Amino acid sequence: MEYNHADLFEGVADAVGERVALICGDRRLTYAELDEHANRLAHHLTDAGVRPGQHVAVQLYNGVEYAAALLAALKIRAVPINVNYRYVESELLYLYRDSDSVALLYDVEFEDRVAATAPEAPKLGHLIAVGGAAPSIPGAVAYDEALKAADGTRTGFPARSADDLYIIYTGGTTGMPKGVMWTTEHLLFAFWNPTLPRPAKPEDVVEMARNGGPLVMMPVAPLMHGAAQVASWISWFMGATLVYTRRFDAADVWRTIAREKVNSLTITGDAMAVPMADELARGGYDTSSLLAFVSTGAIFTGTVRDRVQGLLPNTIIMDRFGSTESGSTAEAVAGSTPEKGLRFAPDVADVTVLDDALRPVEPGSGVIGQVARTGHIALGYYNDPDKTARTFPVVDGRRWLLTGDIATVAEDGSIAVYGRGSQAVNTGGEKVFPEEVEAVLKGHRAVYDAVVTGIPDERWGNRVAAVIQPSGGGGEPPSPGDLDAHCRRELSGYKVPRVYAFVDEMKRSPAGKADYRWAKQVAEGAAEAEGAR
Structure with a gap:
């Protein structure tokens, strides 16, 4: 084996075939x-x-x-x-x-x-x-x-x-x-369930599954997203029962949880958590079996997390950090949120932050670098050797993955993540990370969803712009003035959006990933319309 x-x-099928x-x-x-x-x-x-x-x-x-x-x-x-x-x-x-x-x-x-x-x-x-x-x-x-x-x-x-x-x-x-x-070996270990001991040999995986309890696990994201695929393997290698819904529908998810007595649920950030919380708040669902509610692969804002916890007071809420290239690497530190500053505690020793010279950042130094991992990482990108060489550099004979997440290391060893470097908006020499602004905007009671991007500006190079999907329910939609005042209570002035575009429905992938190309086009259109007036 x-x-x-x-x-x-x-091996698992032979051990627990029934x-x-x-x-x-x-x-x-x-x-x-x-x-x-x-x-x-x-x-x-x-x-x-x-x-x-x-x-x-x-x-x-x-x-x-x-x-x-x-x-x-x-x-x-x-x-x-x-x-x-x-x-x-x-x-x-x-x-x-x-x-x-x-x-x-x-x-x-x-x-x-x-x-x-x-x-x-x-x-x-x-x-x-x-x-x-x-x-x-x-x-x-x-x-x-x-x-x-x-x-x-x-x-x-x-x-x-x-x-x-x-x-x-x-x-x-x-x-x-x-x-x-x-x-397959590196994939297995990079996404290994951190609550379980690591196998010393392949046969150990089969024994863990054989001795596993009657656990029922449910990845909600589509299987065309890596998070759902690896969640499926994790379930099977624990000898658990795996539950799918054909497509994401919040009501169907909760009905399935009640019917199949699901114990562990995995979603991808706010795009799934918000409609699920809305549906759960309507009542009528049995969630007594649900022990863990896990988010991974997308931003899970503190406002939304607190709401989910209020609706599921007896369920553990977890926010996991990782990527398709790195595996699942860390868990959010208690009390940290994208709005207040997101900090993660690494699961394994081979996760750190590297500075511009590709040297590990000293904890507490305040030096900014990229989250990086060595050890069990991907081989690279299919048909793209140039991107592979840039993303997986070799330093002193050791191969690293640069995730693109901008971060520093706190004194306690936790990693403070600011956002994706590729999405950062450079406005007048200052970097603005969309994730931070999006989290603040989604804390406004009249905002259902938000995506932040940069659009060209003659004076500043770029200016911050936000695409907003207002909350439904018949309430008053937010005005740009309302959102501006809300953001200025939480953010430095240069981070506050200068342009707002309002849409009936946000464009996201089935797994909840923001479409930043689309958001930029929408924001530019709103800016042009505003200038024409």
């Missing part, structure tokens, strides 16, 4: 059933010509088929590729081509976009349609029919390695998405 996700899942591994809607599969299901898909992919090292794209909503696709690809030493199901044709074509995918599983809801783009991706030779009637794309096969004809055993699968590749595409808010490459 290797530190390989397919090896480990098969346990329920996955629930989605009215579908429930035990570990043994999910293993057999994935075996059938793996054999079908092999029969279709997919070979070790080749890439299998997955353009699906959450469900049994997505979980099986991850497992099946790894079983035959192929590489699963996550596809954002919101992508339009040009973005899809870029991803199909950039990832060099040779096969694609897609939900029939996306068939028009797939039909328009797949023929333009020369390596994409095999299409599998999930759901609906017979696929309309020439040469595509129906998922259920493909599995009926396939072998459900593990016969003939190649021996796997801890160095087998796993790719997660990430980003796309400021540029086209990039494929983050991991070995």
Whole structure:
């Protein structure tokens, strides 16, 4: 057995095959059933010509088929590729081509976009349609029919390695998405559950799962987001039951928590926490089983966190820090928030802050640098050696990841994070981190969501601008004057937005990530309209 996700899942399935591994809607599969299901898909992919090292794209909503696709690809030493199901044709074509995918599983809801783009991706030779009637794309096969004809055993699968590749595409808010490459061993340890002892050998993972209790875990984000994928593996390697909803809907999430007695919930920041809190406040949901409410991968503001805690007084609320490239690295220090200053306590010793000379920042010195990690980190970016070299420098023979998060180290060793350097607004020589301003804006009672960006300014180079989605419910929307006064109570003057653009709905990814390109265009349009008046 290797530190390989397919090896480990098969070991867990052999150890606890009768346990329920996955629930989605009215579908429930035990570990043994999910293993057999994935075996059938793996054999079908092999029969279709997919070979070790080749890439299998997955353009699906959450469900049994997505979980099986991850497992099946790894079983035959192929590489699963996550596809954002919101992508339009040009973005899809870029991803199909950039990832060099040779096969694609897609939900029939996306068939028009797939039909328009797949023929333009020369390596994409095999299409599998999930759901609906017979696929309309020439040469595509129906998922259920493909599995009926396939072998459900593990016969003939190649021996796997801890160095087998796993790719997660990430980003796309400021540029086209990039494929983050991991070995399965480094991925396993980088995202290891920090509450559990680290395994000394692969067989230890199976024993932990065998001895695990009847835990029910639910990642709410879409599986095309890395956070939900790694949360799924964490669940299975604990021998737990994993629960999905097909798409994010706050009411459906709470109904599912009540019905399946979910113990641990993982979301991605305010974009999910706010509608979930709104729905929970309406009442009528049984949350007595919920022990942990965990946010990761996006900003979780103090105002929203306090509201969630008030609605779930007996549940532990956690804010985790990490990225697709670094893994899960730290947890927010008690009492710290994006509004007041966000501080994280690292889980492992190989997380620190490096200064401009790529030397560790002395705790308490006040020197500003980048959060960095060594040890279990990604290999780099697929098809992008230049970005890989910039992001993963070698210092004194040691390979580091520079996360792009601007921070310093406090005297107690905690890391004070200011925001993403790539999003910082340079206005008159001062740096403004959007996350801080967004958190303050979302503390206003009439603001439902906020995204902050920089737009050109003749005098200052850039000025701070905010895109605002007002709260619903029939109340008065905020005025620019109201928001200005609110921000000036919490922020230095140079951080206060000079332009406000109001929208009916904020544009975010399905995982809650802000679309800063879109926000910049909206803010520039508002500034032009204001100037015309």
